[in-house]
Amino acid sequence: MKPASAPPARLPYQAALAAIVVVIALALPFFGTPYLIDVGTLVLVYVMLGLGLNIVVGYAGLLDLGYAAFFAIGAYTTAYFMVHYHMAFWPTLPIAAACTAASGVIIGTPTLRLRSDYLAIVTLGFGEIVRIAATNFNFTGGPEGIYGIPHARIGALIIRSTPSLYWLGMAFVIVILVGSANLARSRLGRAWLAIREDEAAAQAAGIYPVYFKLMAYVLGAIFAGAAGSFFAVKLTAINPSSFTFIQSVTILMVIVLGGRGSLPGVILGAAVIVVLPEALRAFDQVRMLTFGVGLVVLMLLRPQGLWPSRYGRIEQEAVARSEAEVAAGVAAGGASAAESAASRASS
C-alpha cells in the first residue's frame, strides 16, 4: 500500500482518458453522423445538469431529488418568452437565471435546517410540484407543453443544424465548467467543504452555514436553468414529460457514477448515462434491463465513481481498508475478495 501522505496522484489511465474524451468531443461534429452528434449534444446537456447538481451534492454535501425542477423552470422560461413575447434567445438567459435563482431560494430556505433524509423528501416534493404545475397551468401549455420555439441566433446565423447546436451546447458546458472549477478553488468552495465536513467547526471558523447552503442551491439552480434554456432551443418543443422524478434521479446518477465533487467525473458520468442506453439499442427488449445491470456492476466495481474527486478517493481508501480487514477476518475462502479490496485500496 502506498504511504498515505503521498499527494493525490493521478491514476495512470486518467491522463490518457482525458485526452481521448477531448479528442472525441472536438472531432465529433466534423466526423460524426447527425445521429452521433445529436447523442453528443444530449451528453452536453447532462454535463451541464451534472455540473450544476455537483455544486449542491458534490461540493456542499446536500441532497436534491427534485433537481429536474430547475431544469424545467429554465426551459419553460426561455420557451415562454421566446414564443409569447418573441424575444431572442440570449435575453431570456438572464430571465431564466433570475427565475431559477428565485426558485432555488424558495426550495432552499425551508430545507436548510433539515437533515439529509428529510431534505430528500422535501426536494422530491418540490420536483413533483413543478412538474404537476407545468402540466396543469395554461401558460405552460398543459400536457402538450410549449412548441414552435424559435432557434437561437447569433447575428444572421441561425443555430439550427445538428453541429451548430452541438457547438452552442459546448459553449454552455465550457462556461459552466470554468465557473465550477473557479468555485471549487475559491473562498466559497472552501466554505462548502468545511460545512460538508463539520458544520460546528465551520462555524467556529467564522462561516455562516445557512448562507452558503442557500448559495449552493441557488448556483445549482442557475446552472440547471441554463441547461433548460439550451434544451428548449435545441428541441424547439418542451413538455412536462422531460422533467420527471426519473430525470432528477438520472442527473443524480451522473454525478454518483462519475464521482461526487469531481468535474472530469461529471463529464464521464454524463457520457455513460447517455451513450450506454444508445449503444444497447441492439438488445432492444432487454435494453433498459441491461443498462440497469451495467450501472449496478459499475457501482460495485468503482463505488467511488469513474473519476473520483480527491476527497472521494480518500473515503474510498478508508472503506476499502476496512473492507479488506473484514474480508481477511471472515474466512480463508474470502482471501481473494480481500486481495481485490486491498488492490483497490492501494490504487
Add this chain to the structure above:
Amino acid sequence: MTAQPSLRPPTVETPSVLGVERLTMRFGGLLAVSEVSFTVRPREILSIIGPNGAGKTTVFNCITGFLRPTSGRIIFEGLEITGLRPDLIVRRGIARTFQMIRLFPDLGVDENVMIGLHGRTRAGTLASLLHTPLQRREEKWVLDETRRWLGFVGLEGRAHGLARELAYGNQRRLEIARALATAPRLVILDEPASGMNPAEKGGLVQLVGRIRDSGVTVLLIEHDMSVVMGISDRIIVLDHGVQIAEGAPDEIQRDARVIEAYLGREDLQE
C-alpha cells in the same frame, strides 16, 4: 453569593477584554452553570479548572455562541455578545478550539487554515465564479497568511498533507492555527493538553506563551495541572457549575475549597 469581592484582585481600573456576568445555564432540570461571573484582562492567560462536569465547557460554549445562556450577560470589548451566532462572535474577535479536536480531517493541512481565514476575506459569489483579479489577489493573500500561521505553530513543512495524517499533538497545533487565522483578540482553548505526551505538553505551553506575547488574550480550560500552574496568570475554579475560587496559581494551590473539590471532603480532620 456570586460577587466575592474578597477573592477578586483590585481590577477596577483595568479594562477587561471579556466580561462574564452572572452566567447561568440550565439544561432542563440540570443546573450546569450557576451565576458565574469573571473578567478576562487584556493579554493575560486565564485558566478555568475544575473537576469533570464542573461546567467549564458549558461556559466556553456560552461565550462562543454555541449555547444560548439561560441568563446572564457576556460582554466582549464593551459590547454585549450574549446569544450571538457563533460565526458572528468569531468575526468580533473570539476564536476557539474544541475539547475533542474538530479539524476537517479529509482536507489538506493548509486548507484547514485557509478556512479559518474565511471571515477576513471578502470574495463573493460572483467574484469567485469569475475568478476576478481582485479575488486572485485575495487568494494570494490567503496563501501567504496560511503559510504565516502554519509557521507560527511549527507546521510549515506539513502544508500539503492531509489533516488526518498529522500526529495528535500536531492536530492540536493545526486547530490552534485555524483559530488564530481568524485574527482573534481572545482565543479560547478547550483542554488543549488532553491526550498529549509530556514533550508535546512542553511545546504547547511554549506556544500558548507565544500567542499571548503576540498580543492575544488566552482563556484556557485545562485538566493538566502542570500546564495550568506553569502558564496561567490567574485561575478560576468551578465545581458543580459554581465558581468556588479565583486567584493567582499559588493562591489556588493553597485554597482549601479547591483542594476539597479535587480531593474530596476530609470530614474527619475538620
